Amino acid sequence: MKIHEYQARQLLADAGIPVPAGSMVETVSDAVAEAERLFTGGETLVVTKAQVHAGGRGKAGFVKLIQSMEEAKEAAEFMLGNRMVSVQTGPEGIEVKRLLVAAGVDIEKEFYLAVTLDRTTGVNTLIASAEGGVEIETVAHENPDAIVRQHIDPLTGLEGFQARALAKRLGFTGRQIGQAASIMVKLAKLYEDLDASMVEINPLILTPPSDDAPEGRVMAIDAKFSFDDNALFRQPRLQAMQDPAEENPSEVRAEEAGLSYVALDGNIGCLVNGAGLAMSTMDIVKLHGGEPANFLDVGGSASKEAVTEAFRIILGDGRVQGVLVNIFGGIMKCDTIANAIVEAAKEVGFEVPLVVRLEGTNVDAARDILEAAKKDIPTMQTAEDLADAAGKVCTAVA
Numbered sequence: 001m002k003i004h005e006y007q008a009r010q011l012l013a014d015a016g017i018p019v020p021a022g023s024m025v026e027t028v029s030d031a032v033a034e035a036e037r038l039f040t041g042g043e044t045l046v047v048t049k050a051q052v053h054a055g056g057r058g059k060a061g062f063v064k065l066i067q068s069m070e071e072a073k074e075a076a077e078f079m080l081g082n083r084m085v086s087v088q089t090g091p092e093g094i095e096v097k098r099l100l101v102a103a104g105v106d107i108e109k110e111f112y113l114a115v116t117l118d119r120t121t122g123v124n125t126l127i128a129s130a131e132g133g134v135e136i137e138t139v140a141h142e143n144p145d146a147i148v149r150q151h152i153d154p155l156t157g158l159e160g161f162q163a164r165a166l167a168k169r170l171g172f173t174g175r176q177i178g179q180a181a182s183i184m185v186k187l188a189k190l191y192e193d194l195d196a197s198m199v200e201i202n203p204l205i206l207t208p209p210s211d212d213a214p215e216g217r218v219m220a221i222d223a224k225f226s227f228d229d230n231a232l233f234r235q236p237r238l239q240a241m242q243d244p245a246e247e248n249p250s251e252v253r254a255e256e257a258g259l260s261y262v263a264l265d266g267n268i269g270c271l272v273n274g275a276g277l278a279m280s281t282m283d284i285v286k287l288h289g290g291e292p293a294n295f296l297d298v299g300g301s302a303s304k305e306a307v308t309e310a311f312r313i314i315l316g317d318g319r320v321q322g323v324l325v326n327i328f329g330g331i332m333k334c335d336t337i338a339n340a341i342v343e344a345a346k347e348v349g350f351e352v353p354l355v356v357r358l359e360g361t362n363v364d365a366a367r368d369i370l371e372a373a374k375k376d377i378p379t380m381q382t383a384e385d386l387a388d389a390a391g392k393v394c395t396a397v398a
């Protein structure tokens, strides 16, 4: 699960990490009122930012620095009235329903800071770079030496001396070191406490010297957090932050039906029981030259209703040009699946080729059900084994 920047900023501020003040708004008039409040409070620069779960907003024109009420109105009208197309959204773009209107800051230098799991070592790791503001993937590609890493001991957490050493390596000096190190330690703790899978501040900034901060101030002006869905049950604060409008609608429906579903980019819809079998099914589809449209594990003992809902979700995806059903009946009974296929055929209809491979508990009953339904489901083929099934569905969509 992901949250919006304005929500992540709230979490940062509550953890004691400096963030400019701001508010989330949903209308142009509220955006203008919020900008007015900030200007009246003495701010000379305000920033309006689209709140969507995709990055690359700056380059897409959905982060705007404003200095007047007219500009505030213009920026809000543009962002709420246009879909945002960025490198992370695909050409159709995404709708913007919320904005953050926040105090703008002058920037001396931009840095990158994140905590995530290093999967090769299995250790949470702080990742930082003095080349902030740009995507970390670009830095990793063009200048990998500019990225510094610190493993975080699971027992002690990130320690002060480690954070200070890292801050120095990034080029912070004098009082800046303590500020940057404190942010790193707090961010690492936040990551741990919230069961996050990724917390990213990009950019972390240093402000230019001023009278009350002669060495500048270190603060966060953008934040992107994602969390482990499996730990959400013990994170009520995060549950309340979930924005269904930003989630994939099929994934939301699947979650409600108790199905484990992840949308992918291909055109072969897969319905499988068991996560391991689902993964090997995707592998064998790819081996035969096909591209799965989804990962779908209906679970060990799904009801006919849940399986029928699974077919509705798969067939509701306009990109699906063929469906592969691969069931190994253990606790799950093959005839339950066969009945769900018949039900889905009646209700939504299989306009696209359907290949079914069933094995295990009640398979004979299932075969009888499918045999009897064949005349009503002309696009259905049955398969002998998994390789045969993958071959048939890939041929059918080719």
Ligand code: GDP
Residues within 6 Å of the ligand: 047, 049, 054, 055, 056, 057, 058, 059, 063, 065, 103, 104, 105, 106, 107, 110, 132, 133, 134, 202, 203, 221, 222
């Ligand atoms: P992203 O493009 O979606 O990652 O959005 P960001 O919030 O990171 O903004 C993109 C860029 O806009 C930043 O890297 C900054 O260079 C600039 N920016 C954002 N907020 C401010 C601000 O308050 N003041 C100034 N001077 N620049 C800002």
Ligand code: MN
Residues within 6 Å of the ligand: 133, 202, 203, 222, 223
């Ligand atoms: Mn950013």
